[in-house]
Amino acid sequence: MKRITVGLSALILAFSMLAGCSQPSAQTGDAQNTAPAAPDAVEAGYEDGLVTRVAALKGPTSMGLVQLMQDNEGNADAPYAFEMYTAGDEVVPLLAQDKVDIALIPTNLAATLYQKTEGNIQVLNVNAGNVLYVVSHDEALAELDGLKGRTVYMTGKGTTPEWTLRCLLNKSDITEDELTIEFKSEPTEVVAALGQDAQAVGILPQPFATVALMQDQEMSVNFPLDDPWRALNGQGIATGVTVVRKAFAEEHPAAVAQFLADHQQSVQRVSEKTEDAAQLIEKYGIVKAGVAQQVLENFNPLSAESGDAMKAWVSNYLEALYEIDPAAVGGALPDEDFYYLG
Numbered sequence: 001m002k003r004i005t006v007g008l009s010a011l012i013l014a015f016s017m018l019a020g021c022s023q024p025s026a027q028t029g030d031a032q033n034t035a036p037a038a039p040d041a042v043e044a045g046y047e048d049g050l051v052t053r054v055a056a057l058k059g060p061t062s063m064g065l066v067q068l069m070q071d072n073e074g075n076a077d078a079p080y081a082f083e084m085y086t087a088g089d090e091v092v093p094l095l096a097q098d099k100v101d102i103a104l105i106p107t108n109l110a111a112t113l114y115q116k117t118e119g120n121i122q123v124l125n126v127n128a129g130n131v132l133y134v135v136s137h138d139e140a141l142a143e144l145d146g147l148k149g150r151t152v153y154m155t156g157k158g159t160t161p162e163w164t165l166r167c168l169l170n171k172s173d174i175t176e177d178e179l180t181i182e183f184k185s186e187p188t189e190v191v192a193a194l195g196q197d198a199q200a201v202g203i204l205p206q207p208f209a210t211v212a213l214m215q216d217q218e219m220s221v222n223f224p225l226d227d228p229w230r231a232l233n234g235q236g237i238a239t240g241v242t243v244v245r246k247a248f249a250e251e252h253p254a255a256v257a258q259f260l261a262d263h264q265q266s267v268q269r270v271s272e273k274t275e276d277a278a279q280l281i282e283k284y285g286i287v288k289a290g291v292a293q294q295v296l297e298n299f300n301p302l303s304a305e306s307g308d309a310m311k312a313w314v315s316n317y318l319e320a321l322y323e324i325d326p327a328a329v330g331g332a333l334p335d336e337d338f339y340y341l342g
Contacts, residue, residue, distance in 0.1 A: 044257035046079045052248075052255055053081050055091045056104040058286045060128040060206055060295075061240035064267035064302040065104065066280040071266075079255075084285060095121060101248045102259060107241045108160055111318050112330030114338050121243045122340035124260060125306040126313055127267075128240035130226030132161060133209040133299070136194065136201045139220050144168055144228040147201060148178045153190045154203040157183040161203060163321050163328045164225060164237065170324065171232040191215055207287050207295045214291070224299075229320075238317040239301065241310075249340060257342065264304040271300055311339040 056062035062084065072080045083100075085091055088109045094100040096117060104127050105113075114121055134141065156162050162183070169176060184190050187208035194202050195216065203225070204212055213219055226236045242263065249256050270277040278293035286292070296302075305313060321328040 043254055044261050045254040046258055047252060047255050050079065050252060050255055051081050052079060052102060052252075052259060053083075053100050054102045054104075054259075055083050055085060055094055055100040057088060057091065057106075057240075058084055058086050060131050060301045061104040061106070062127075062284075062286055063277075063281055063292065063296070064127060064270050064304065065263065066266070066277060066284055066286070067269045068262050068266035069284060070280050071262075079258075095243070095245060098245065098247075100245075102242060102244050102256075104240060104242050106160060107238045107314060107317060108163070108321055108328050108330075110241050110243050111334050111338070113243070114334045115330035115332060119335075119337055120246050122246050122249060123310065123314055123338060124242045124244050124256065124340050125263065126238045126240070126303045126310050127242050127263070128238075128301045129303050130224050130229070130237040131205040131239050131299075131301045132164060132203060132225040132237065133206065134201055134203055134222040134225065135209055135212055135219055136222055137198045137216075137218055137220070138201075138222070141201065141222040143223065144172055144174065146222075148174060151180040151182060151197060151200045152203060153182050153184055153193045153200060155184055155187055155190060156205075160239070160321075160328075161205065163324050164229070165203065167320050167324045168225065168228050168232065172228065187212070194219065206299050206301060207291045210291055210294045210299070214294075221299075233316060233320050235313055235316040238313050241314060244340060246337075253342075256340070260304070260306050264306075267302050267304040271296065271302055307341055311341065314339070 054065075056065055065082075068080070069082050072078045072082065088105050091100065091103050091105055092109070092113060095103055095113065102124070107126075110121065110123055134147075152165075154161055154165070165181070182193070184193065187204055190202045190204060191212045194200050194212075201222075202212070209221060213221065229237050244256055274293050274296040277296060278289040281287055281292035282289040287295075318329050318333055322333050326332065
């Protein structure tokens with residue numbers, strides 16, 4: 001069980017940063033052409049005069065992007081223009097109106113958007129794996145079966161956290177009558193509820209799970225929901241993906257291949273140099289550096305998986321969600337064209 005010790009001042013700063021503001025902030029600049037070869041058959045390369053517009057959500061889906069954002073900064077001829085947002089519904093219309101070329105969004109939202117745009121977006125890679133963790137004051141709690149008889153506090157009613165839990169309960173033959181699920185509107189409310197009930201359990205996404213441990217030194221991270229998910233579904237949770245407008249991918253395949261390579265290199269550098277990366281994560285307004293470093297070192301959810309491995313991972317995840325509620329993936333499973341394989 002993981003515990004994290006951080007001062008109260010850092011906790012307050014972390015929550016204030018996580019609360020964030022609703023206005024997007026733009027970051028543009030210059031990328032260094034030092035990325036490894038692209039992971040597909042298309043030859044990578046920057047296209048003269050082309051600026052690829054990238055939208056990202058503040059959270060785990062964008063943490064792996066910060067090194068690329070830093071490399072891109074400070075040059076009027078930069079190949080990328082980055083904008084950060086706080087909610088997926090801010091990004092969706094930008095994709096639909098061709099105001100963004102590439103976006104980092106939740107996986108189920110990508111599937112829904114694929115249906116709404118009649119197949120006009122494609123998935124490039126998985127940018128975030130599991131981010132959901134069970135937390136409690138019971139260090140002995142180590143598996144899904146331990147939720148029986150407990151009250152489970154969580155956020156995300158009608159979204160991925162709820163569908164994920166319902167899928168796990170359904171496949172593990174735990175009925176919802178055997179536990180009590182109470183939804184809260186904010187992670188801070190989950191933490192407060194756990195403080196009032198020592199036997200209760202919380203399900204929190206990163207980085208909120210880490211912030212909870214900062215607030216309550218007696219709390220433990222018991223296990224990631226990815227553990228039972230893998231046992232029951234064969235593959236892990238694919239929380240976030242990177243999507244591209246299909247028309248952009250068809251017109252600029254080399255630029256797409258270059259982005260995939262650049263993103264992969266950025267994720268690798270963020271994962272290897274966590275202290276430096278944490279400073280960048282704070283710089284770009286995603287989360288405070290102290291929280292970011294703890295997340296990267298203890299629970300690193302970052303990915304840049306593309307190609308056939310991405311397709312297998314994402315399709316497995318969407319199929320599991322579809323079984324619970326077709327609405328979770330836009331009413332139907334996406335077809336083969338959803339997956340960009342170069």
